[in-house]
Amino acid sequence: MPLRELTVIRLVAAVGAGGVLYLTPIVFHDQAFSAGLVTRGLALAALAGTVGRLGSGLLLDRGLSCSWPVGLAVVAALAGDGALLRAHDLPGYLAGQVLLGISMGLYWPAIELAVPLSCPPVRSARGFALVRSADAIGIASGALLGAALATQGRLRGIYLVDMTCLVAMAVLLWRRPLPQALARRLQEAQQPWRQWLPPLLPMLGITTLATAMPALMQSALPLDLVRGGLRRPALPANLGALTIGVQLGLLVLIQWPVGRALARRPVGTGLRLSLISFAIGNLLLVVSALVPQGLVVLLLAQVPLALGEAAFLPTATEAVVELTPPEHQGIAMALFSQCFALSALMAPLLAGWLLDAQGHGAGLWMVMAVVCLLGFPLVRNLERSRRETLGPGLSGADPSGGQQLLASRD
Numbered sequence: 287m288p289l290r291e292l293t294v295i296r297l298v299a300a301v302g303a304g305g306v307l308y309l310t311p312i313v314f315h316d317q318a319f320s321a322g323l324v325t326r327g328l329a330l331a332a333l334a335g336t337v338g339r340l341g342s343g344l345l346l347d348r349g350l351s352c353s354w355p356v357g358l359a360v361v362a363a364l365a366g367d368g369a370l371l372r373a374h375d376l377p378g379y380l381a382g383q384v385l386l387g388i389s390m391g392l393y394w395p396a397i398e399l400a401v402p403l404s405c406p407p408v409r410s411a412r413g414f415a416l417v418r419s420a421d422a423i424g425i426a427s428g429a430l431l432g433a434a435l436a437t438q439g440r441l442r443g444i445y446l447v448d449m450t451c452l453v454a455m456a457v458l459l460w461r462r463p464l465p466q467a468l469a470r471r472l473q474e475a476q477q478p479w480r481q482w483l484p485p486l487l488p489m490l491g492i493t494t495l496a497t498a499m500p501a502l503m504q505s506a507l508p509l510d511l512v513r514g515g516l517r518r519p520a521l522p523a524n525l526g527a528l529t530i531g532v533q534l535g536l537l538v539l540i541q542w543p544v545g546r547a548l549a550r551r552p553v554g555t556g557l558r559l560s561l562i563s564f565a566i567g568n569l570l571l572v573v574s575a576l577v578p579q580g581l582v583v584l585l586l587a588q589v590p591l592a593l594g595e596a597a598f599l600p601t602a603t604e605a606v607v608e609l610t611p612p613e614h615q616g617i618a619m620a621l622f623s624q625c626f627a628l629s630a631l632m633a634p635l636l637a638g639w640l641l642d643a644q645g646h647g648a649g650l651w652m653v654m655a656v657v658c659l660l661g662f663p664l665v666r667n668l669e670r671s672r673r674e675t676l677g678p679g680l681s682g683a684d685p686s687g688g689q690q691l692l693a694s695r696d
Contacts, residue, residue: 288404289413291462295356295455296397297420302451304428305435305444306386308530310370311508312523313441314379321509325638327379328505331387332630338362338391339627343620347613352400352464359393360452360459362386367452371445391627395619396464402607402615403465410607414600415545422541422596426534433528441523486609486618488668489602492557493625495661496598498633498654499564499591501626503533506637507571510647511584515575518584529581533588537596544596549604554669556601561661563594568655575648609672 311324342355366385373379405413428447435443511529514520521529548556570587574580603622610618640650 288465289401289408289416291458292397292400292404292464293417293420295458295464296417297424298451298454298458299393299397300421300424301428301431302424302448304425304430304534305432306367306370306428306448307425307504308429308508308534309432309436309441309444311505312436312512312526313370313444314373315509315512316441316523317374317379319376319379320638321506321513321641322638323376323379324509325505325634325641327383328501328634329631330380331383331390332501332627332634334384334387335389335391335627335630336624338388338393339395339620339623340391340617342392342395343617343623346396346399346616346619348616349466351466352396352403353459355392355396356464357456357459359389359391359396360456362389362392364449364452367445367449371442387627391623394623394626395616398603398619398623399615400464401603409549411549411600411604412546414603415542415549418545418596418600419538419542421599422534422537426531426538429534430528430531433531436523482609482611482614482618485671486606486621488664488671489605489609490621490625492561492661492664492668493602493622494628495657495664496557496560496564496594496602497626498629498657499567500595501630501633502637502650502654503530503591505634506641506647506650509637509641510571510575510650513641513646515580515646516648517578518575518580519578521581529584529588532585533592536588536592540592541596544593545600548597548601552669553601553605553608553672554665556597557605557665557668558662560594560598560601561658561665563590563597565655565658567591567594568651568658571651572648572655575646575651605668605672 311328314324314327315321338355338359345355346352362385366382366389369378369382369385373382401413401417402410428444431447432441432444435441435447508526508530511521511526512523548559567587567590570583570590574584574587577583606618606622607615636653637647637650640653641647644650
């Protein structure tokens with residue numbers, strides 16, 4: 287079954303990426319890089335990824351197999367891991383981040399579009415819940431493996447783990463290529479941008495806000511842990527990595543049941559749940575910096591943060607699929623991924639500035655709590671656009687809505 291094979295590929299990719307995404311800031315904090323320098327590299331990676339995302343989306347809309355962008359991503363990631371494994375100065379660190387950013391840009395539009403192409407007869411909403419569960423399991427496993435390497439003083443081994451997984455991905459792609467994207471129809475049969483893009487804009491705005499949280503979990507939270515709060519003591523690198531693993535482990539436990547439950551409900555339900563959960567998690571992170579027993583509060587904050595991520599990712603991706611004609615879904619996924627890139631560009635820069643200026647993360651997490659609450663008007667606009675675009679039959683909690691829409695457009 288294509289969906290099962292796609293899930294295996296994403297699982298393998300996530301195992302390698304888990305340690306690299308979440309523990310690279312700790313690697314270079316130990317190298318005496320400031321928070322500003324570490325987050326600047328992450329922002330540069332996000333900027334580099336914008337080119338890869340647009341290129342991937344345009345190629346997919348011309349009928350290219352999803353395997354090609356993913357294969358190119360494997361090559362770029364291998365080069366980036368090699369650079370970071372050897373890097374001990376700023377140029378080497380930045381070069382590695384640029385290569386990883388290009389890799390992520392190529393990877394995400396293709397691997398996301400492969401889900402609805404691989405789903406039938408399974409509904410795409412259920413398919414997204416399944417692959418996101420595989421992502422969560424893989425990332426948590428990779429981060430926990432990185433924590434084990436940190437305990438042994440071999441934290442840079444996360445790059446060797448990722449390289450091994452990338453080689454395994456290449457073998458899987460060679461044996462079982464991903465499906466081919468639907469090529470754009472003849473010019474007269476295409477929907478113009480002015481018809482399909484405006485209903486998608488609220489979703490892109492929500493995504494830009496919400497995906498700042500995963501970006502900060504990968505960049506600012508590791509630095510906040512090892513630097514300490516106002517009254518919370520700093521954690522050693524191995525305990526900091528283990529704390530991050532707690533959130534990822536929670537995400538593994540709840541991703542499938544949360545994703546499956548939300549697949550039967552309107553997308554606005556999942557988006558509101560996500561924004562509320564992120565706001566609560568941020569407020570708990572603020573409190574954790576202010577009390578001596580802040581580690582307990584910090585661990586408690588991982589519960590709503592994990593719930594927010596579990597609710598957001600499959601819901602948002604399904605909304606993009608529902609709102610976009612099949613012949614434009616490649617570029618739509620690229621635009622959706624660009625929201626991740628924009629968040630990954632701006633959020634770490636803000637985080638690095640606040641962490642260096644204040645010496646702790648309380649101000650950063652308070653700002654993010656407010657930002658999450660600002661997403662509620664966008665959810666209302668999305669629901670209105672969705673009703674206008676899909677009609678009353680597809681705007682509610684119809685469990686087959688997304689798949690019916692895809693079938694009607696094919």
